[in-house]
Each structure stands twice: as C-alpha cells, then as structure tokens.
Amino acid sequence: MSTVEHLTGEYQKFVQDLSGDWPSALTERRRQAIERFGEIGFPSRRAEQWRFINLNPITETTFRLPESFNGFGAAELEPYVYDGCHQIVLVNGRFVAEHSRLGDLPEGVIVASLATAAAEHAELVERYVGRFAKFDDHPFVALNTAFLRDGAFIYVPKGVVVEEPINLICLGLPEAEPVAFYPRNLIVAEESAQVTVVEQYASLGDGSYMTSPVTEVAAGANAVIDHYKLQRESTEAIHMATFQIHQQRDSNVSSHSISWGGGLVRNDVNAVLDGEGCESTLNGLYMVEGEQQIDNHMRVDHAMPNCDSHELYKGILEGRARAVFNGLIHVHKDAQKTDAKQTNRNLLLSKEALVNSHPQLEIFADDVKCTHGSTTGHLDDVAVFYLRSRGIGEEAARSLLTYAFAADIVERIKVGAVRRELEEFLFRRLPRGEVVRQAV
Amino acid sequence: MTMLEIKNLHVRVEDQEIIKGLDLTVNPGEVHAVMGPNGSGKSTLAQVLAGKDEYEVTEGEVRYKGEELLELAPEERAREGLFLAFQYPVEIPGVSNVYFLKAALNAIRKHRGQEEMDAMDFLSYVREKMSVVKMDESLLNRPVNEGFSGGEKKRNEIFHLSVLDPTLAVLDETDSGLDIDALKIVADGVNSLRSPDRAFVVITHYQRLLNYIVPDKVHAMIDGRIVESGGKELAHELEEKGYAWLEERVAAGEAASAPSS
Numbered sequence: 001m002s003t004v005e006h007l008t009g010e011y012q013k014f015v016q017d018l019s020g021d022w023p024s025a026l027t028e029r030r031r032q033a034i035e036r037f038g039e040i041g042f043p044s045r046r047a048e049q050w051r052f053i054n055l056n057p058i059t060e061t062t063f064r065l066p067e068s069f070n071g072f073g074a075a076e077l078e079p080y081v082y083d084g085c086h087q088i089v090l091v092n093g094r095f096v097a098e099h100s101r102l103g104d105l106p107e108g109v110i111v112a113s114l115a116t117a118a119a120e121h122a123e124l125v126e127r128y129v130g131r132f133a134k135f136d137d138h139p140f141v142a143l144n145t146a147f148l149r150d151g152a153f154i155y156v157p158k159g160v161v162v163e164e165p166i167n168l169i170c171l172g173l174p175e176a177e178p179v180a181f182y183p184r185n186l187i188v189a190e191e192s193a194q195v196t197v198v199e200q201y202a203s204l205g206d207g208s209y210m211t212s213p214v215t216e217v218a219a220g221a222n223a224v225i226d227h228y229k230l231q232r233e234s235t236e237a238i239h240m241a242t243f244q245i246h247q248q249r250d251s252n253v254s255s256h257s258i259s260w261g262g263g264l265v266r267n268d269v270n271a272v273l274d275g276e277g278c279e280s281t282l283n284g285l286y287m288v289e290g291e292q293q294i295d296n297h298m299r300v301d302h303a304m305p306n307c308d309s310h311e312l313y314k315g316i317l318e319g320r321a322r323a324v325f326n327g328l329i330h331v332h333k334d335a336q337k338t339d340a341k342q343t344n345r346n347l348l349l350s351k352e353a354l355v356n357s358h359p360q361l362e363i364f365a366d367d368v369k370c371t372h373g374s375t376t377g378h379l380d381d382v383a384v385f386y387l388r389s390r391g392i393g394e395e396a397a398r399s400l401l402t403y404a405f406a407a408d409i410v411e412r413i414k415v416g417a418v419r420r421e422l423e424e425f426l427f428r429r430l431p432r433g434e435v436v437r438q439a440v
Numbered sequence: 441m442t443m444l445e446i447k448n449l450h451v452r453v454e455d456q457e458i459i460k461g462l463d464l465t466v467n468p469g470e471v472h473a474v475m476g477p478n479g480s481g482k483s484t485l486a487q488v489l490a491g492k493d494e495y496e497v498t499e500g501e502v503r504y505k506g507e508e509l510l511e512l513a514p515e516e517r518a519r520e521g522l523f524l525a526f527q528y529p530v531e532i533p534g535v536s537n538v539y540f541l542k543a544a545l546n547a548i549r550k551h552r553g554q555e556e557m558d559a560m561d562f563l564s565y566v567r568e569k570m571s572v573v574k575m576d577e578s579l580l581n582r583p584v585n586e587g588f589s590g591g592e593k594k595r596n597e598i599f600h601l602s603v604l605d606p607t608l609a610v611l612d613e614t615d616s617g618l619d620i621d622a623l624k625i626v627a628d629g630v631n632s633l634r635s636p637d638r639a640f641v642v643i644t645h646y647q648r649l650l651n652y653i654v655p656d657k658v659h660a661m662i663d664g665r666i667v668e669s670g671g672k673e674l675a676h677e678l679e680e681k682g683y684a685w686l687e688e689r690v691a692a693g694e695a696a697s698a699p700s701s
Contacts (some may be wrong), residue, residue, distance in 0.1 A: 255551020381494075386530040389490045390544040390600060391518035391551075400535055407583070439535050439543040 002058050004041040007180075008034060010065055018149065021119045023126040026148065032364035033135045033145035042139050052356040053295045053323045057238055057264050063180035063210055065147070066092035069173055074099070077169070080200050085167035086111055088152045091204070092173050093181035093211070095150050101205065103164065110158040111166060114184055117153035117269065124155055128186055132216045133244040138268070140240040144182040151184035151213070156193040158220070165196040165415050172237055174207025177238060185215040189251075196226040198418055201261070210238040219251035221275065226254050228418045232261035232425070235292060242268040249275025249304070256413055257284040257296070258318040258422055260429070265294040273300070273307040273335075284313040285409040285422070288321035295324040298342075302335040302365075309339075314409055316402060317353035325357040329372065331365050333343055338368040346376040347405045350399075360434040367411040392435065399430035400439055407440075409414035441506055443459055443468050443608055444489075450499035450504040451481075451488050451664075457482045460664035466608070473675060474643045476661030477649070477683045482643045483527060485661075489523035489641075491517050504608065518544075519551035523606035525597035527613045532584040537596065538566060540584050541603050548604060569602040573623040573629040588680040591622035598629040609633070610641045615649035627652030647679035662690050 001009075001235040011034045018169055042059050043050040069091055081087065088111065089099040095113030102111050110121060118125045135142035152168045170183050189195050199215060219225050233239055237264040245253050257267055271280045286294045300309045315323045325344040346355045349407070359372035379401050387397035405427055410426075423440075427433035444466040447466035451459035458481045466472050469479070476482050488495045488508065489502070502509040504522060511522065532540070544554040557565065570580065573595050585593050594614050601609050611630070615623055630640065630653050642653060650672060658675045660668040667686050668674065 125679045133506075138489040340635075380530070383530045383532065385492050385514060386526060387532075388514035388605065389518055389524050389526075391515050392542075392544055393515050393547065394513070396543075396547075397515075400540070401532065404534045404583075410534065435543050438546070439540045 003062065004038065006062055008038050009230070012240040014065055014147055014149075015312065017117065020115055023118060023122045023123075025126045026129065027117065029130050029178060030146050030148055033142045036135055037139055037142035037146060040137065040139055040142070049297065049326070049389060050410075052322070053266060054264070059212060061178050061208070061210075063178050063280075066179040066181050067175060069094075071098075072173070076204055080167075080169045080171075080202055082165070082167050082198070085165045085417070087169065088113070088370045089153065089169045090168070090170045090183050091236065092171075092179065093150055093183040096154075106160050106162060109160055109162055110153060110155040114151040114152050114153045114186065115149065115294045119312035121153075121155070121439045124188075125153070128188055128216065128218055132218065132246045132272070133214050133242055138242065140212045140266070141214055141242050144191070144212050144242070145393075147182040148184045151186070153185075154195065154197060156189045156195045159192045160196040161279045162196070162339070165198050168197060168199045169422065170199065170201050170211065170213065172201070172209050172211050172233055173202050173204045174209050174236070178208045178210070180210040180212065183203060183211065183213040185213065186218075187215065187225060187227070188218045189225050192218040192222045193220065194310070195225040196415060197228070198415060199229045201231045201233050201239060203237050203261070206234050206236055208236045208238070208348065210240065212240040214242045214244065217246065217253060219245070219247045219253050222250040223248070224252045226414065227256070228413060228415055230418060231257070231259040231265065231418075232371070234261065234292065235263045237262050239265045241266065243270070245271040246282065247271065247273050247278040247280060248277065249276040251258040252279045254281035255283070255411070257287045258292060258409075258418075259284070260288065260425060262294070263292055265292070266297065267295070268297045270299045271301065271309065272303060273309065274303050276304050276306045278304070278307040280307070280309040283409055283412055284309045285315075285406055286313075286323060287316040287406070288323060289318035290321060292321045293318070294322075296326070297324075298327040300329045300340065302329070302331040302338045302340060305334060305336045307335065307338055309341070312340040312409070313344045314406060315344075315355065316349065316406065317355065318349045320350075320352040321373075322354045325354075325355070325359070325374070326359070327372070328360045328362065329370060331361070331368055332372065333364040335365045336367045337416060338365060338370065340368070340370045341371040345405075347402065348376060348378055351400065391433065396435035399432050399436050402430055403436050403440060441468075442466070442503070443470075443505060444641070445503040447502070448500040449488070449497065449502060451484055452496045452498055453484065457498075457693065458609050458664055459488070462665055464659065464666060466639045466641060468607075468639055470656045471634065471640040471642060471653060472657045472659065473645070473655040474641060474659045474661055474666070475645070476673065477687075478645070480661045482661055483612055486524055486610050486629075486641075486643055490514055512609060515547070519548045520605070521607035523601050523604055523609045525594075525601060525609065525611045525614045527616065529585050529593040529597055531586045531588075532588050535584050537582055537584045538580045541566065541600060544600075545604060563572065566619055567615045569599065572602050572632050574625050574638040575599050591619065594623065594626055595617060598626050600632055600658055602629065606639060608639050608641070611641065612643050613645060614642075614657070615644055615646060623649065624652060647675045650675045660686055662686050665690075
C-alpha cells in the first residue's frame with residue numbers, strides 16, 4: 001500500500017474517532033481535502049515547487065495517527081516556558097489544558113484550543129479556518145485540512161491590544177511507531193487590534209514523527225501582528241509547515257522564522273497584501289548541520305497599491321546540510337507603488353553544505369520598486385585574520401563572525417525571551433561559544 | 441634585547457615575489473617609519489608580520505624579542521604583544537566593540553598567566569584608554585567598526601592598540617584618508633603610547649603624519665627592499681624629491697649595496 005493510500009485509510013479511522021460538535025462547513029472541508037490529497041498525492045522530485053528537497057523520508061514511512069498521550073511533567077515543558085506570556089500547549093497536535101496558562105485576557109479576546117472554539121465560537125471558526133490556506137495544490141495543507149482537529153485559536157477583537165505575547169508550544173512526543181499530526185492554528189486580529197504570538201516546535205525525546213502544521217493569520221485593517229516561530233525539533237523529526245498571512249489595508253504583520261531543528265523541514269510562508277498601505281516583514285534564520293534539509297518557500301502577493309514587503313532570510317550551513325530558498329514576489333496589475341525587497345544570504349561553514357536559492361519577481365504593475373538578491377559564501381578570510389590579529393583564537397574568530405552574520409536577525413526579535421533563546425542556542429552551537437558570549 | 445630583527449626576508453603572493461630581501465632592525469622605545477610608493481610591498485610587510493597566511497615566506501627570518509616570529513599563529517603573535525593597526529579595519533555587525541575588546545584582552549592576559557579582568561575593572565580601564573584617542577563613548581557600545589566613518593575606524597584601531605597594550609605596534613597606513621583633526625588625534629594617541637618598552641613601525645604613504653609622530657628612523661622601501669634609511673630628515677627629502685631618484689638607483693642595480701647617505 002502506498003503512503004497516499006495508507007493516509008487516506010487513516011482518514012476514515014480519524015473521522016470515525018472524531019468527537020465533538022464541528023461546524024458542518026469544516027466537516028465538508030475535511031472531506032474535500034482528503035479527496036484532493038488522494039488526487040495529487042506527494043509531489044515528485046520534478047515538481048517545480050518541490051525540487052531540491054528529498055521527500056523520501058515521508059513517502060517511505062507509514063505514519064500513524066498519534067495515540068492519546070499520558071501526560072508529562074512540568075520539568076519537560078520548562079525549556080519552552082517564557083515568563084510573562086500567555087501559554088497554550090499542544091502535544092502531538094492536541095491541546096493540553098493542564099499545561100496551558102491563559103491568564104487575564106482583555107475582554108473579547110479568545111485564546112483557546114481549536115476544538116473548544118469550534119464548539120463555542122462556531123461562527124468565527126467557520127469564517128476563518130481554511131479561508132486563506134489553500135489545499136488545492138499543496139499536499140501538506142490538504143493533509144492538515146483533512147486531519148483538522150485541534151490547535152490554537154487566537155482571536156483579538158477590534159481595537160484590543162494584547163500586551164503579553166502568546167506562547168504557543170507545540171510538542172512532538174514520539175511513539176513506538178512513527179506518527180504524523182497536523183496542528184491547525186489561527187491568529188485573527190480585527191481592525192486596529194494588536195497581538196504578538198510565539199509559536200514553538202520542539203520534541204519530547206528522540207524518535208521519528210512528522211508534524212505538519214498550518215497557521216493562518218488574518219490581519220484586519222490597521223491591525224498589528226508580530227509572529228515568531230522557533231523550530232527546534234529533534235533531527236529525527238519531519239516538519240512540513242505552512243504559514244499563511246492575509247492582510248487588510250494598513251495592517252502590519254511581521255514574521256520571524258527561526259529554525260535549527262528537524263531532519264527534514266519545509267516552511268511555506270505566504271502573504272497576501274489585500275488592501276492598500278500594508279506592511280509585511282518576513283524574516284528568517286536557519287542553521288543546519290549534519291544531514292539536515294531545510295526548504296523555505298516564500299510567496300508574497302502584492303494585490304493592492306502602496307504596500308511594502310521586506311524579506312530577509314539568512315542561512316548558516318555546516319556538514320552535509322542542504323537548504324533551499326525559493327522566494328517569489330508577485331506584484332499584481334493594480335499594485336502600483338509597491339515597494340518590495342527580498343534578500344537571501346547563506347553562509348557555508350563546510351565544503352559539503354549546499355544551497356539552492358531562487359529569488360523571483362513577477363511584476364505586472366509598471367510603477368513599483370522591487371529588488372531581490374541572493375548571496376552564498378564562506379567566512380571572509382580578512383575578517384578572520386583581523387580578529388586573530390587581536391588575540392582571538394581561530395575557532396573563536398570564526399564563531400564570532402558566524403554570530404555576526406546572524407546578528408541582524410537576532411537584533412530584530414522584539415520578544416526578549418525569544419531573542420535570548422536564539423542567542424543561547426548560538427552560544428551552545430558555535431565552537432568556543434563562551435568567547436562569543438563574552439564579546440556580544 | 442632587539443625588539444624586531446628582519447633578515448633577508450623574501451615573500452611571495454601566489455606567483456609573484458613582493459618582498460625581495462628586506463632587512464630591518466627595531467629596538468625597544470624606537471619609532472620607525474617605513475615609506476614608499478604604491479606597490480613597494482609596505483602593506484605586505486605589515487601583513488606578514490601579523491601572520492596573514494596567504495603570504496609565503498620563501499627566504500629569510502624574522503625574530504621578535506629573540507623568538508622566531510614566523511612560527512607563530514596570528515593570535516599567538518598578538519598574545520606575545522604584536523599589534524597590527526589595519527589599513528582597512530573590518531566591520532563586524534552584532535559584536536560589540538567593548539565586549540570584543542574584553543574578550544581579546546582576556547585572551548592575551550590568559551596567555552600571559554594573568555587573571556582575566558572582570559566587567560567592572562575592564563570598564564574603568566577602557567574609559568581611561570578612551571580619553572587617549574578621544575573616542576566617543578557611543579563608539580564603545582556599537583558593533584566593531586560598523587557604520588564608523590573612515591576616521592572613526594582608524595581611531596578605533598588606535599583605541600584597540602591602547603587597550604591591548606602591545607610591545608610592538610605596526611601601523612599600516614593609519615593616516616591615509618584622514619583629515620587633519622583625525623590625523624592629530626591618531627598621532628596624539630600614538631605619541632602618548634610611546635614608551636621605552638614599546639616600539640612602533642609606522643607604515644605610511646605620506647610624510648605629513650611624520651610631522652606629528654616624529655620617528656627615530658625613516659626607511660624608504662622600493663620594490664620589496666629597504667633601499668635608504670636615515671633620520672627624520674629623510675622623510676622630508678622623500679616629500680620634496682619623491683621616490684623617482686631611488687627607483688632609478690634601484691633600476692641601475694646599485695640599490696641593494698648602496699650606503700645610506
């Protein structure tokens with residue numbers, strides 16, 4: 001039996017097992033999604049959007065749906081807990097009430113599990129979930145939609161500012177057999193609302209599994225959403241994520257995608273700027289080693305005039321790691337005065353590491369400012385020599401310059417806990433990190 | 441003991457010989473100026489002394505405080521008290537100037553068997569050094585050289601020099617491109633660091649710097665060799681006459697053995 005047939009079979013079991021009160025529109029959407037998945041299956045290596053990434057670890061594995069889990073201690077959660085944040089915990093895609101901490105939220109704000117929201121706020125769930133992330137030609141969005149069951153539901157009504165960041169902790173708990181799960185998250189900020197969300201992915205132990213989340217972001221007029229993703233799963237984990245942004249006029253969305261975990265990782269980040277005066281900032285930093293593969297696929301649609309988008313993705317590769325960057329800025333005919341910038345920079349720390357970088361522009365308006373650029377290179381010998389000439393050892397000099405390469409992404413992270421997390425990771429990962437720690 | 445003794449140094453870069461039998465002796469407390477036209481090998485000399493590895497020394501020897509310098513890695517030379525002020529200082533985003541210096545100084549102190557300086561002691565030490573080069577405090581907390589003007593970068597090099605407290609400082613065209621105010625600040629910084637235990641090799645293209653840093657010895661470098669040495673008056677002579685007379689003498693094949701004046 002092929003993996004596609006197997007997953008289709010799992011869907012039947014999943015639907016039978018599905019409890020609770022779900023809006024009929026979602027039930028129908030699940031059915032359409034599995035049907036579509038059955039038609040398109042997994043892409044071949046020749047498919048343009050999937051070139052350069054080896055999906056064999058997925059297509060050659062029989063993933064089961066996770067069992068219900070038996071809980072875990074606070075100590076295991078501790079590394080992912082940030083003080084001063086609201087907290088939602090998902091384990092293998094399912095909401096865990098006893099570890100979630102929602103604090104005092106402003107009136108009208110909903111932070112809940114998707115399953116709860118589906119019962120209690122059916123109208124909102126129906127209106128937003130699945131509205132922006134299209135599964136027609138994306139197998140993992142199709143799977144996520146078919147197996148849609150739980151996740152985080154964050155809704156901020158008009159004019160409300162949520163001061164404390166919301167920390168969404170998505171944990172993978174390996175089982176005896178490989179499991180696959182599909183967290184479905186939604187972040188909505190209505191007109192002039194503001195919210196900051198941290199979305200973390202981590203593993204509770206070693207063992208192979210696949211997490212394939214979809215997070216949809218809807219920014220109403222003049223809304224502000226800051227999103228930080230930290231992906232640090234074990235290298236046995238597979239991570240196939242879609243992050244889908246929809247922006248209405250004058251909204252401002254920023255996304256920082258930090259990724260150092262996972263054996264096979266794909267991040268699709270799509271933004272549709274669907275009103276005038278939007279600003280969209282999409283930054284990322286990936287640091288991979290060994291046999292890790294990471295593929296960042298970006299698409300920004302400038303559908304309306306006078307919008308700005310900035311993308312800066314940086315990669316640090318060691319060992320035999322591979323990275324793909326594929327960024328498309330599509331400027332629609334009416335999107336005059338678009339200001340779009342896309343940059344991908346890669347630092348190779350080994351001879352065997354490999355990057356495929358494809359920044360692309362498609363411009364159908366005639367009065368726009370669009371730039372894109374891509375560089376891939378090694379550490380600058382002159383800079384290494386400069387640091388060594390001050391008494392810094394070679395290894396520490398190289399680490400300092402590697403840190404320096406990542407620094408502009410680090411500095412853009414406004415949530416202190418996330419910034420420190422990334423800094424600490426870099427100090428741990430970089431050889432002679434104690435010198436780096438001292439020097440920054 | 442002699443601070444620096446270079447004997448018959450030959451250096452290649454790729455397939456080209458750049459330094460072709462250079463001799464130079466520097467004693468503690470002295471300031472030597474090395475002048476020469478573009479392409480004479482001045483900067484190569486500075487980089488070879490600091491240990492840049494793409495230069496291949498094919499012949500000759502360099503002794504620093506009696507030890508074989510060329511055996512040492514760049515960081516070992518720095519820890520032994522050698523400092524090179526770069527012609528083009530490198531920008532290092534995200535690495536704070538002051539914390540970087542602390543890491544560098546502590547690497548040097550550790551090598552010398554001294555205790556590492558803690559943050560408080562280091563800050564007061566650094567403040568004292570900053571006044572030497574009239575460094576603005578804001579440059580302390582900025583990333584190393586990032587967004588610095590040309591003059592600020594050169595001043596930062598002298599600041600690093602003063603903090604790391606070397607015994608031999610090589611300045612590679614630190615004066616190039618500086619306006620007169622910045623030049624005076626750099627020169628004042630160097631002058632304040634002159635001491636009986638410390639020596640300077642000041643590599644420059646222009647005599648102007650030597651109005652402010654008065655050298656004990658001046659050397660003219662042509663085509664990979666020092667062809668003329670003298671006191672500070674040689675700098676004035678080179679300023680007036682240029683290098684053509686020396687280049688002609690080299691071309692005539694007498695340079696290597698010519699007696700100095």
